Amino acid sequence: DIQLTQSPSFLSASVGDRVTITCRASQSITTNLNWYQKKPGNAPKLLIYDASSLQSRVPSRFRGSGSGTDFALTISNMEPEDFASYYCQQSYSSPLTFGPGTTVDIK
Amino acid sequence: EVQLVQSGAEVKKPGEPVKISCKGSGYRFASFWIAWVRQMPGKRLEWMGSIDPSDSDIRYNPSFQGQVTISADKSVSAAYLQWGSLKASDSGIYYCARSPSDFYGMDVWGQGTTVTV
Numbered sequence: 001d002i003q004l005t006q007s008p009s010f011l012s013a014s015v016g017d018r019v020t021i022t023c024r025a026s027q028s029i030t031t032n033l034n035w036y037q038k039k040p041g042n043a044p045k046l047l048i049y050d051a052s053s054l055q056s057r058v059p060s061r062f063r064g065s066g067s068g069t070d071f072a073l074t075i076s077n078m079e080p081e082d083f084a085s086y087y088c089q090q091s092y093s094s095p096l097t098f099g100p101g102t103t104v105d106i107k
Numbered sequence: 108e109v110q111l112v113q114s115g116a117e118v119k120k121p122g123e124p125v126k127i128s129c130k131g132s133g134y135r136f137a138s139f140w141i142a143w144v145r146q147m148p149g150k151r152l153e154w155m156g157s158i159d160p161s162d163s164d165i166r167y168n169p170s171f172q173g174q175v176t177i178s179a180d181k182s183v184s185a186a187y188l189q190w191g192s193l194k195a196s197d198s199g200i201y202y203c204a205r206s207p208s209d210f211y212g213m214d215v216w217g218q219g220t221t222v223t224v
Binding site for chain 1: 142144151152153154166168169170202204209210211212213214216217218219
């Protein structure tokens with residue numbers, strides 16, 4: 001199975017901050033990497049697919065980058081609604097796997 | 108509006124069977140795969156498997172194969188996840204999610220079904 005690690009696990013930020021979360025795969029997954037936002041009690045929400053493609057109706061302050069084994073999700077200018085947990089997920093091979101998540105809370 | 112609506116919470120005893128559902132609307136149900144994803148407290152999300160409703164082609168995560176059954180009925184735009192005999196360790200939140208293919212991002216999610224054993 002392809003293992004995904006994320007860093008940091010927790011992050012404190014302020015409104016207006018720029019935040020970067022990284023995701024590393026245990027082997028190359030080319031650009032088959034997706035990012036989700038999840039809030040307590042809610043289902044995950046797709047933000048970025050194929051490493052860098054912005055999902056429809058997701059604000060442009062969310063940006064994905066990377067290929068191979070190293071990826072990043074950057075949120076420029078944090079808004080109050082962005083405080084949540086973020087998960088990466090690989091869709092390169094079965095079984096599909098998720099990262100452990102990064103929780104971004106308010107400083 | 109494109110949406111997936113899941114069946115309500117289930118409270119069961121060990122050994123009991125259960126079948127939860129996921130009903131799609133607002134799009135051509137048979138044109139997208141449906142994935143099932145488990146969330147357990149303090150654990151990362153886990154992909155259980157995916158089904159193509161057009162022909163019921165299924166991909167299982169080996170960790171869940173034999174433990175659950177995934178099925179679909181395109182005539183009623185629904186997918187299902189069932190257990191023949193529940194264990195306490197099956198307690199969790201189960202999400203269905205839509206995907207353009209078997210291995211891709213999941214762009215529309217159900218609200219989740221809590222199963223308590």
